Amino acid sequence: MAQPTDRKYSRTHEWAMLAGDVATVGITQFAQEQLGDVVFVELPAAGTAVEAGKACGNIESVKAVSEVFSPVSGEVIEVNGELEAHPELVNKEPFGGGWLIRVRVGAGALDHLLDAAAYEAFLAEEGH
Amino acid sequence: MTRHELLRTPLYDCHVEAGGRIVPFAGFEMPVQYVGVIEEHHAVRKAVGLFDVSHMGEIDIVGRRALEFVQHVTCNDASKLVAGRAQYSGLMTRRGTFVDDLLVHKISDEHYFLVVNAANKDKDYAYLCAQTEEFDHVEVIDRSADYAQIAVQGPLAQQVLQRLTPVPLADIKYYRFVEGKVDGEPAIIARTGYTGEDGFEVYLDPTAAPGLWHRLLEVGRPEGIMPCGLGCRDTLRFEACMPLYGNDIDDTTTPFEAGLGWIVKLDKGAFLGHDVLARQHAEGIRRKLVGFAMTGRGIARHGYPIWHGGKPVGTVTSGSHAPTLGRALGMGYVPVELAATGTHIEIEIRGQKVAAEIVEMPFYRRAR
Numbered sequence: 462m463a464q465p466t467d468r469k470y471s472r473t474h475e476w477a478m479l480a481g482d483v484a485t486v487g488i489t490q491f492a493q494e495q496l497g498d499v500v501f502v503e504l505p506a507a508g509t510a511v512e513a514g515k516a517c518g519n520i521e522s523v524k525a526v527s528e529v530f531s532p533v534s535g536e537v538i539e540v541n542g543e544l545e546a547h548p549e550l551v552n553k554e555p556f557g558g559g560w561l562i563r564v565r566v567g568a569g570a571l572d573h574l575l576d577a578a579a580y581e582a583f584l585a586e587e588g589h
Numbered sequence: 590m591t592r593h594e595l596l597r598t599p600l601y602d603c604h605v606e607a608g609g610r611i612v613p614f615a616g617f618e619m620p621v622q623y624v625g626v627i628e629e630h631h632a633v634r635k636a637v638g639l640f641d642v643s644h645m646g647e648i649d650i651v652g653r654r655a656l657e658f659v660q661h662v663t664c665n666d667a668s669k670l671v672a673g674r675a676q677y678s679g680l681m682t683r684r685g686t687f688v689d690d691l692l693v694h695k696i697s698d699e700h701y702f703l704v705v706n707a708a709n710k711d712k713d714y715a716y717l718c719a720q721t722e723e724f725d726h727v728e729v730i731d732r733s734a735d736y737a738q739i740a741v742q743g744p745l746a747q748q749v750l751q752r753l754t755p756v757p758l759a760d761i762k763y764y765r766f767v768e769g770k771v772d773g774e775p776a777i778i779a780r781t782g783y784t785g786e787d788g789f790e791v792y793l794d795p796t797a798a799p800g801l802w803h804r805l806l807e808v809g810r811p812e813g814i815m816p817c818g819l820g821c822r823d824t825l826r827f828e829a830c831m832p833l834y835g836n837d838i839d840d841t842t843t844p845f846e847a848g849l850g851w852i853v854k855l856d857k858g859a860f861l862g863h864d865v866l867a868r869q870h871a872e873g874i875r876r877k878l879v880g881f882a883m884t885g886r887g888i889a890r891h892g893y894p895i896w897h898g899g900k901p902v903g904t905v906t907s908g909s910h911a912p913t914l915g916r917a918l919g920m921g922y923v924p925v926e927l928a929a930t931g932t933h934i935e936i937e938i939r940g941q942k943v944a945a946e947i948v949e950m951p952f953y954r955r956a957r
Binding site (some may be wrong): 497498500501519521522523524525526552 | 610621624625626627738793820823824886887888890909910912917
């Protein structure tokens, strides 16, 4: 499973991609496969502060609910409104149209995250 | 339970081969999904799906007093059955609550074939054996290892299954069964299911099951047959409001409370729990299983509290996104005075109260 190299990854299977001081956050291909069909996404409202490694929302598949952990710390400035009507975007385009939130972050906010190669190695280690 | 203690059905290799995602369920390693719950769900509603339900338990009741025994332990009236007919019923405690819900098939006057929930099979078998102390000439036999069970479900189920059997399937009405050959192997073919669609449940020798599984996938290709996992089995039964033991019914709930009064035949004579149920029938129930639709954003899940007028009034027993209906629905017990359709309630979802409204059950009823 090739991971996009234009972003970084958490060990809880979220990604963050930086453009200026804004990080777009989503879940990985691996995470969406594990979840199964996503039917509901609950995200923090714009203006909410999120903290790296802390739960910031919930993704519900048909069968279960799973927490999403923010890979970065900062202030939510935008939420993917498309997901309200089309939660399945998380399954179909986890690295694209299925993004979750945009967060204004400080310098070095992604430094603690894994790059694509390291995340891939982490998946392999975990036996996936 | 650790993984090595889990049982496998005779179709385990078929599931792995087909890319099924295997999860522990009721002591078995079972496929929860293959391509995805929603796609499999729609396949069953619109065409045909194939389920491995070999984990279900089969128990024979045989002997001269077989009917009398079945009448004693279940709440429905098994004397109404003729050979070749099946009945949905409840295995009752003395308190009139469910030990299990089950299907009772009459094979002959001295032979009844019970199909019970996998998770309850050992408990049911022990319970039934204990009841035989008062009955001579009755034998309870656990036949679960002797049968595989494959469910072919959906509007095109008959068309597909007919290609593999000389038995005229159109002649088998709902809740009837015949013994005949399927793909050359002896089988019991019952027009029953747990999806809210037309379909069949085929019981056969475990060694013959993988062959039939592959043949069904082959001959059902023109209809788009799909192997289906337990995930969509749950969403399908949920939309049809068929109760799930351990969620919607258990040994604390009675058939009247669960809206299953139609399986309680008080006038058939004494049976376990009869007196409690007769009293409840006369006095009325205090709480009732109701269906609700989420009007606010969120999905109710098993165990979430139900609120009304600022107080907790009940608990969600099943809740899910309903794929056919495209909305979030649920079931749960509430006091009878709150059970009317249109009543506004709230579901506590992760600490937040979200609006919901009582709606009619079943949520989905197939066109006949």
